[in-house]
Amino acid sequence: MLPDFPNINCVWAGLLVEELVRNGVTEFVLSPGSRCTPLTVAVARNSSAESTVHFDERGAAFYALGIAKGSNKPVALICTSGTAAANYFPAIIEASQSRVPLIVLTADRPPELIDTGANQTIDQDRLYGKFVRWNCNVPCPDTKIAATYVLTTVDQAVYRATRAPFGPVHLNCAFREPLEPTSKGENFGPYLEPLQGWHDSARPYTAYSRPRAYDIDLNLDELRASIDRCDRGYIVAGMLSDIETCHVQLLAKQLQWPVLADIASGMRLDDLGCATIHYVDHLLATNWFRSLPAPQAILQFGAPLTSKRLIQYLASIDCSLRITVVNSPDRLDPSHTGGIRIDGPPGEVAFGLYRKDGKLNERSRWAQDLVDASAAVGLRTKAIVDAQPVANEPAIAARITGNASSRFALFLANSMPVRDADMFGTVTTKDLRTFVNRGASGIDGNIATAAGIARGLGGPVVAVVGDLALLHDLNSLALVAKSPFPVVIVAINNDGGGIFHFLPIASHDDVFEKYFGTPHGFRFEHAAKQFGIAYERATTMAQFNDAFSAVIAQNVSGFIEVQTDRTQNVELHRRILADLDQFNGSH
Numbered sequence: 001m002l003p004d005f006p007n008i009n010c011v012w013a014g015l016l017v018e019e020l021v022r023n024g025v026t027e028f029v030l031s032p033g034s035r036c037t038p039l040t041v042a043v044a045r046n047s048s049a050e051s052t053v054h055f056d057e058r059g060a061a062f063y064a065l066g067i068a069k070g071s072n073k074p075v076a077l078i079c080t081s082g083t084a085a086a087n088y089f090p091a092i093i094e095a096s097q098s099r100v101p102l103i104v105l106t107a108d109r110p111p112e113l114i115d116t117g118a119n120q121t122i123d124q125d126r127l128y129g130k131f132v133r134w135n136c137n138v139p140c141p142d143t144k145i146a147a148t149y150v151l152t153t154v155d156q157a158v159y160r161a162t163r164a165p166f167g168p169v170h171l172n173c174a175f176r177e178p179l180e181p182t183s184k185g186e187n188f189g190p191y192l193e194p195l196q197g198w199h200d201s202a203r204p205y206t207a208y209s210r211p212r213a214y215d216i217d218l219n220l221d222e223l224r225a226s227i228d229r230c231d232r233g234y235i236v237a238g239m240l241s242d243i244e245t246c247h248v249q250l251l252a253k254q255l256q257w258p259v260l261a262d263i264a265s266g267m268r269l270d271d272l273g274c275a276t277i278h279y280v281d282h283l284l285a286t287n288w289f290r291s292l293p294a295p296q297a298i299l300q301f302g303a304p305l306t307s308k309r310l311i312q313y314l315a316s317i318d319c320s321l322r323i324t325v326v327n328s329p330d331r332l333d334p335s336h337t338g339g340i341r342i343d344g345p346p347g348e349v350a351f352g353l354y355r356k357d358g359k360l361n362e363r364s365r366w367a368q369d370l371v372d373a374s375a376a377v378g379l380r381t382k383a384i385v386d387a388q389p390v391a392n393e394p395a396i397a398a399r400i401t402g403n404a405s406s407r408f409a410l411f412l413a414n415s416m417p418v419r420d421a422d423m424f425g426t427v428t429t430k431d432l433r434t435f436v437n438r439g440a441s442g443i444d445g446n447i448a449t450a451a452g453i454a455r456g457l458g459g460p461v462v463a464v465v466g467d468l469a470l471l472h473d474l475n476s477l478a479l480v481a482k483s484p485f486p487v488v489i490v491a492i493n494n495d496g497g498g499i500f501h502f503l504p505i506a507s508h509d510d511v512f513e514k515y516f517g518t519p520h521g522f523r524f525e526h527a528a529k530q531f532g533i534a535y536e537r538a539t540t541m542a543q544f545n546d547a548f549s550a551v552i553a554q555n556v557s558g559f560i561e562v563q564t565d566r567t568q569n570v571e572l573h574r575r576i577l578a579d580l581d582q583f584n585g586s587h
């Protein structure tokens, strides 16, 4: 028997939520509001729906993004009409550009109230423009419209969100009053009769057959043969999911080509038997590197890349074979390098290029020299960084990656935290999972994303964030406070935007500090305490190490504020680069 719904709004909302659940969308992030009441009640009353409630839609949407990244599953968002819906936009842009599936359900007023000056009413039609994979204005629930319409709408929404390129979809759902689950004694039995088979089956109403994961006019065996003809080639690992990383690793191990691994690839911090060039950004800065013969092939899996030096270097190479594999039809070629662009899942393509006999190639002298030089560069920079007694950003990046326990995943906020981890991250065997928001590289929603990742993974996360990113998303500490899994915030407080010191504008003293450095003088102790999060402050590396080790060992949420200095930071980076100028390939 189908449930006895009190009114037509509840019928549609109940079907919608149940169909989402049947499609594997079990996580719902809701924000309070009146117009979305039917959806909220439907989630609350569906025993298979897991829900998180967060008052701020901007944080809620980034939290949903984090859950989707951590769980590799689509996540649903529910909010009321008006600016509530507009607050989802930054996270929708990030989800669109980092190809993460979100099902965005915004409640809307009925058509007779649009454009009339009615309260909390805006034009929500196509609110998110081209940043959603599909957009549907779901009309007010009405028994004149078949109930199966609701099911096929949800099925289409989930399908469009989870077929490549993955991304957000928007269902703008209009509701007329009554919004609460009251009944006037209507009998929906005859209306719902056509759904009896669906109800009994426990399956989604529409079974979409997915296109073959990728369909290309290339013979991968032939491509592999051209790869094998190259003596010198790079594997470049950009942003990859866990499973994709495994397959790329397999190929990298077999080819024994140097792996230029981005921090978002899952291959940067670990060795895994590959010829990994962990410190590629710094190695590229050496004169020694410029004297090496160029590669004949570049095989890139995943995008984007974090290191500007690496992006520029790859663009400068004129090689005969350049293959880029990203699961998206989008151009994703900011340097206009062209070559062979495979629109398919990087893991599967890598596996397609892998020779199934499993035989490993011998590592070339060229590749081994690069591996050795990268390790030597790593040691060289470590020596300089370790000699600094005061807390400094490169050392924090090295310690966090070196000292985090393998239970923890890392979220690296935009601006310097992600770049420092890319440049200075310690090589470990801990298989640390790393997450970033590099779709649009915003410094917004970073705390909420980290908390969402913890929920999506079902495990603890260390989030490294700058002070401006933290100020931007301060109220998302509420999500950390009630996170079911530990979230450790490492707040690097350099009193402003440290990244801007690396730009030429930094030498324009009349404008720099006020408009770019943007000092604020704030500290975060009271903020952490307001949300009931244990707080520690560090000004030396020794203090930081103690505080970090303690919170990691306790496996609880916590907040460590480290004070650093923007000017000293850029000087330290310059000293490291000057030292790398002396590098001769071994020491």
Ligand SMILES: Cc1ncc(C[n+]2csc(CCOP(=O)(O)OP(=O)(O)O)c2C)c(N)n1
Binding pocket: 414, 415, 416, 417, 441, 442, 443, 444, 465, 466, 467, 468, 469, 470, 494, 496, 497, 498, 499, 500
């Ligand atoms: C939403 C958003 N606004 C502005 C920017 C431009 N931006 C990039 S980095 C940065 C400074 C970030 O400062 P902080 O978080 O303290 O990190 P730091 O540079 O000090 O490492 C800004 C404002 C952005 N990326 N995203």
Ligand SMILES: [Mg+2]
Binding pocket: 466, 467, 468, 492, 493, 494, 495, 496, 497, 498
């Ligand atoms: Mg800062």
